[in-house]
Amino acid sequence: MKAKITVTPEKSLFVEPVCIIISNLPTNTTVKIKAILKDENEEPWFLSEAIFKTANDGVIDLSRQAPISGSYSGIDSMGLFYSMLPVDKTEKFYSVNGIETLVFLCVELEKKIIAQKTIERCFSFSNIETREIREDGMVGVFCYSKNSHKIPGIITVSGSGGGISTEMAQMLASQGYAVLALGYFGAGGLPERLENIHLEYFQNAIKWFKSQKQVDENKIALRGASYGGELVLLLAATFPEEISAVVAISPPSMLFGGFPYSNKPKWIYKNSPITPFIGGFSNNDINLTEAEDLLKTTQNGTIAFHAGTFEDPYVVTPLFLKRIEKNKSLLDALAIQVEKIQCPLLIITGEDDQVHPATMHGNLIMDRLEKYHSTIDRKHIHYSNAGHSLRTPYEPKIDLPWFVADNVFCYSGGTIEGNYRASVHAWKEMMSFFDRGQECPRPRKCTMSAVTA
Structure with missing residues (x-):
């Protein structure tokens, strides 16, 4: 045979x-x-x-x-x-x-x-409807199972790469949710860069999402990774009555400047920049890109030198640690006011994140919630041997330099196996969290958990 x-x-x-x-x-x-x-x-x-x-x-x-x-x-x-x-x-x-x-x-x-x-x-089952949305200045993709009615909703946003997370929306929709992948820069009809983004844009998008017949207006969750994690924390703190659950993957705990121009504000609310925020080392140079700031700080010895090439990629976490140290007198003012969040919160980080110190940020978020006596259900899962990319399980977990922009390569951290095992576990934790948080409130539970990947 x-x-x-x-x-x-x-x-x-x-x-x-x-x-x-x-x-x-x-x-x-x-x-x-x-x-x-x-x-x-x-x-x-x-x-x-x-x-x-x-x-x-x-x-x-x-x-x-x-x-x-x-x-x-x-x-x-x-x-x-x-x-x-x-x-x-x-x-x-x-x-x-x-x-x-x-x-x-x-x-x-x-x-x-x-x-x-x-x-x-x-990315999705055949019964998943995928609609491009361009209404009232809003740009995104709406995914849901055909004939669905009043099911829990999730809004997912991208990080510094911009664009629209269509594939993530399709995968989440295949798990039984109505999902809006919302663009906010880096897509047609939107700003080109991550700077001066108005929070009212997201407020209007939430209102639109709630009005859709497929969506249960009382069950709206947020999901974001990296700078998208910063955004969902900020939105949940700014519009707490609108959100029922938040997942922030590899998020900062404080506000950072724009991308790629780190000395410009990311966020605008009520026509004013949300300040203070942490910018680059040359705070007076609003035309300095993240890549140029990296090069400057490696050349002058502020952080260990890397050429930013494929053979010698940047390790960015030391730069962020130096920026935080430089602004240590402002850390409380710089922190996202997570104590205003009124819904369950899940934070997922990799302990070997070489893009920024995500696990440290996750711990700071948990500490701030404790400091302000928050009663929300929250959990921080952090994985050893895992880096910045903890998104989709079972895809290739490439242990190679990551191309960012301007011919610059960075190292994202973790090992191939560590990132894989963390991603599989994190996906299961995220879906379990959404399933619980979107169905019914639970008593307060404050949990820190480290997982060896």
């Missing part, structure tokens, strides 16, 4: 694990299993591989057996997925976001393919 690859399910969401079993193999033989993601030209783009030894029954079950060697180690049915690396490691962009893609699996024996199978990984 021919060797056979069985994948369950054959079509799955990016956030779902699959089971891979290879059967009808020669007994007590080593074989190589490859997983390949192809680009739009059908050329190999991402690749992983592992060598296994077959047992007496001629079966390899990835959920029960560890590879002898390869891209990953240990028993893990999704090891071939998270351990993929780009074939061209000098390529500037590694994200698989935006792609509903096919994964090609093959089994090789003595360098010959003896079994192959293609499986589909997608």
